Amino acid sequence: MNPGIKKNWIKKMLIIAAILLVAGVGFIWYLFSEKFDDTAKVKAEYSVPAAQLIQEFKTNLAEANKRYTEKIVAVTGRVTGIESADTTINIKMTDTTSGSYIIFAFQSQDMNTVKQIKEGDSISLKGSCSGGEYSNILEAHFINFKRCTIN
C-alpha cells in the first residue's frame, strides 16, 4: 500500500474511533443522568373511570396488569381518602362495597396542588400505573400509581 494512502487510512480510522468513543461516553452519560419526564407533559395511553379500572383488576388481574402496568394512565373519579405518607400526600379512590382501591402517589412538584384537593372532590389525574394485586392484609384488590399529576 502507498505510504500516503496508508497514513490517510489510519487517520480516518482514528477519527471514526474518536467519534464512536465520544458517542459511547455521551450515551452512557445520558442513560445515567436521565430523569423521568414530568407526567404533565406525557400523553396518557389510556383514560378510564376509577370504578372501571378497579373492576378490570378484580375481574382479570393478569390481563389488567398487562394492559396498564408501566403505562401513563388518566383516571377520573371521586376522592374517597387523602393519606399522608412521610412528607407526601396520597389520594385514594375506593370501591366502598369491596374495599378495593386505587392509590395515587404524586410527583414532588405537584404537592402544592394536591394539598388543595378534598375528600369528595371529583377529579381527573394521570400517572404511571405500577399495577395491581390482591392484598392479604386488607382482603381487597389494590392498584398503585406513582409520579402522578392533576390532569
Next chain:
Amino acid sequence: MKKTIVLLAFACGGLAVFAQKKTTTSATVSFDATTPLDALPKAENKTVIAAIDAKAGTVMFEALVKSFGFSNPMMQEHFNSPKWFDSEKNPKASFSGTITNPADVNFAKDGVYKAKIAGALTLKGITNDVNTDATIEVKGNMLSTTATFTVKLEDYKISNAGGKLAAEPTITVVADLK
C-alpha cells in the same frame, strides 16, 4: 356500684379501640443500595400497605415492587429485571412479624416506645428472617412507626454488580397507622 360500672364501661371501650388492627395504605419504604461508585440505586415506595395488631402484637407489610420509584429510568428497569427483584414473576414484597417485647409497648397510653420486631421478609419469592428495632409512637388513636434495617442481597440471590451496589442495602419504613 354506678361508678364501677362507668369505669368498666370506659375500660372496655378503651380495650375495644386498642384491640383494633391499625392499618395504612400509605406507608413509605425507602430502599438505599448506593455506594461511592453509584449514587443511583435509591428508591421510595409511598403506597405500602401496613398493619399492626396491637392485641396480637403482629406487624405486617405488603408492597408492590413496581411501586418503587427511582429518579433514573434505567435504574428502575434494572431494579425490576430478573437479575434484581424480578417484579414480573414476584410482584409483591411482604413482611410478617411480631413484637418480641410486648411488655415494653403500651398501646393504651400515649408515648414513644422502642419495639423489637422479629419476622420474615419475602422478596423475589425468597423468605428470610429479619430482626429490627422500631420506634412506635402512640398518639390517641394513631400509631406512628419507623424502622431501619439492612438486608443481604445474596440472601435473595441478587448480585451486587461487582461492588456497584451496596451488598447490604438499607430499608427504612415510615408508617402512620389508624
